[in-house]
Amino acid sequence: MSVEKVISEWKKQVYKPVYWLEGEEEYFIDKVLHYAEHSILSESEASFNLSVFYGRDANWADVMNACRRYPMFSERQVVLLKEAQFMRDIDKLEPYVESPLSSTILVIGYKDKKVDGRTRFAKVLKEKGVMITTKKMYDNQLPDWTQEMVASKGLTITPKAVALLVDHIGNDLSRIEKEIDKITVNLGTRTSINEDDIENFVGVSKEFNVFELQSALGAKDLPKAIRIIQYFEANPKAAPIQLILPSLYGFFSKVFMIFGAGNQDEKAIASAIGVHPFFMKDYMRAAKVYDYAGVEKVLLLLHQYNLKSIGIGNTGAGDGALMKEMVMKMML
Secondary structure, eight states: OOHHHHHHHHHTTOOOSEEEEEESOHHHHHHHHHHHHHTSSOHHHHHHHEEEEETTTOOHHHHHHHHHSOOSSSSOEEEEEESGGGOTTGGGGHHHHHSOOTTEEEEEEEETOOOOTTSHHHHHHHHHSEEEEEOOOOGGGHHHHHHHHHHHTTOEEOHHHHHHHHHHHOSOHHHHHHHHHHHHHHOTTOOEEOHHHIIIIIOOOSSSSHHHHHHHHHTTOHHHHHHHHHHHHHOTTTSOHHHHHHHHHHHHHHHHHHTTSTTOOHHHHHHHHTOOGGGHHHHHHHHHHHHHHHHHHHHHHHHHHHHHHTTTTOSSOOHHHHHHHHHHHHHO
């Protein structure tokens, strides 16, 4: 069952006695815990029927006793166990999980880890509870996820605005949502987010960013690329080299894939390499400008300069100097 499915069922007042949330992506675990804490019970019900434990401080016996209480002035009670990965002897909750009270909703957040599937506790959780394992979202999934999240708020967002936001923030789902919420507050009566909004309210320059550097390199526009690098050099926090190089590598890796896509049309190639059709012109142009050998050379240079950026084979050049040297070699 997915996080969205769980919350959807809760909104319909469909509950299971035990929910176990585990894995790498804290955002989804926190989302379920937040909803359980603030939305299942009314404010008056929560004062008597909401218990919140933290794994570092609580012991299994206290959690079990709370779960076995009956609700007061309500049909149900909610027991939350946050940061359960820090609780000692958590497997001693097994007897309760095996025979839970139908009037108690126990929600356990077990971050950055997974329960050992070989244990009896794990088997009981799978049989009696709802288990959700979260995974870190791949970078190529972030644009679609961002668009869906914006749509859930009744808004739209331009493809370029999505690219600016995702390239700037990276794989931090909580921060992406917070920035979207901040933009939403400032939209006024508008219902569409554009690149100007990202610049004004997130602080990403729409002219000097990784996305524009990528576009300049793809077109072999050396003057524009140097201007952007000089901006980064003067504003180190805008786009550190450790953010720039992986983004460029991702771009040219997809360009490289075009050569193996055969004679498909542009839309089919976009789907095959995982690129939004809106941006395919940049990828197709780069493939034409560099050709197969040129893109292969660029990928090797990106690998070499990634090593130099962490001090391997670097005689002391700063990030700006490394970037300028690299793009010169790419284009000449």
